[in-house]
């Protein structure tokens with residue numbers, strides 16, 4: 001007899017329907033799975049056989065064929081165990097139900113317990129888009145699936161429980177989230193801006209960057225506080241909107257990186273990969289393409305400490321995502337696109353010894369060494385960084401003073417209100433903040449007056465700025481005006497934005 005159950009695959013970050021067809025017929029006993037399955041799917045046979053027996057159903061010693069369709073869609077991982085087991089019970093006439101309008105997902109353990117599966121959020125989103133009403137998912141993943149409204153999500157503990165439910169013997173109640181997703185205890189951060197002495201201009205630069213999602217590069221001698229400042233950055237980042245949170249959660253769901261206590265990522269990601277990271281680790285890739293750090297930092301921060309130590313080839317491939325805010329990974333089977341709308345925060349020393357330009361300690365590098373070191377970061381990459389800021393050494397008086405500076409909470413309140421202004425202005429577009437604006441929005445929203453135009457013209461000529469720099473300065477000036485609660489971009493806002501552009505150092 002033939003049975004058909006519907007399940008789901010994840011391609012990139014999107015779900016795709018998979019028909020699981022199970023045929024049980026007379027002939028030599030065996031179990032074959034066809035339809036481009038990978039090793040984990042092949043091993044499904046063993047798990048399904050044991051799970052069926054250990055759930056007190058009878059395993060048919062007949063000729064079993066499972067087809068996962070469409071055949072040209074790559075199927076990865078163990079999420080088909082549960083639909084295969086259900087199909088097998090139907091095909092061997094131990095279970096009868098209408099499987100055409102339900103979606104079943106789950107990995108089985110040998111004793112029939114349904115285990116956690118990656119990528120449940122995109123699968124639930126697909127179910128809704130395709131008009132499915134009922135979704136059976138591992139119990140542990142039900143809160144994640146329930147992030148998609150309008151579905152009956154049934155949390156499944158075991159194969160036996162699912163069969164009892166389908167036969168209406170022991171119905172399972174659909175999962176209802178305990179409340180709104182909003183309740184939020186204030187997160188605690190390891191470091192607060194108040195702990196960082198001096199460096200007020202760097203804090204200001206980071207505040208501007210956080211307010212509009214602009215890229216920052218901090219340059220300074222060893223021990224000046226670059227890493228400390230960057231690590232304090234999460235404490236002033238604005239909250240994620242629900243829409244943004246869902247985008248981020250989808251990426252973490254597919255990468256199996258969701259926190260165990262919450263189905264939703266509530267805080268902006270802060271990713272700080274080490275400089276030994278591989279190309280694929282940074283931008284994404286692999287045989288089954290997975291999102292890389294730049295996608296994991298989506299809507300948050302990618303912090304590259306000691307920027308010149310990173311492999312220059314890896315840095316160069318970030319150029320396209322830094323402009324497009326997405327990354328495309330080409331594979332023989334077609335190309336996949338992941339979101340990568342992140343804020344780049346980088347730090348570096350001005351030279352190999354670290355003291356070039358330091359007023360106290362003498363630099364021991366030759367000029368050619370300094371040049372070579374700085375050249376490791378290409379011009380096009382530097383051009384994409386809106387804010388270049390020097391982090392000089394802090395002197396004893398500042399360091400030893402007891403006066404605490406502004407707390408992160410105060411700064412964050414300003415960042416939050418600047419974001420709110422941006423959201424209001426950009427309502428009706430798909431954009432969330434000034435950093436997202438393209439040339440059309442820049443023309444519409446970043447209008448400057450004549451005095452400003454003159455300053456900008458002079459700066460373009462003197463600093464030999466590119467067209468990209470021109471647009472980026474306008475966006476930055478818009479954020480600085482937003483922080484000042486100003487609807488207009490005034491001359492001082494523009495002047496501050498220009499001053500963040502890189503100058504020749506050597």
Ligand SMILES: Nc1ncnc2c1ncn2[C@@H]1O[C@H](COP(=O)(O)OP(=O)(O)OP(=O)(O)O)[C@@H](O)[C@H]1O
Pocket residue numbers: 195196197198199220221222223224225226227228229348349394
């Ligand atoms: N402005 C500062 N206020 C308070 N403490 C500071 C400051 N700058 C540095 N420190 C102290 O020095 C330590 C080292 O600073 P940090 O690692 O941020 O330096 P860095 O600029 O990243 O240096 P490197 O270029 O060597 O990486 C900090 O953990 C902190 O204890």
Ligand SMILES: [Mg+2]
Pocket residue numbers: 226227228305347
């Ligand atoms: Mg450091």
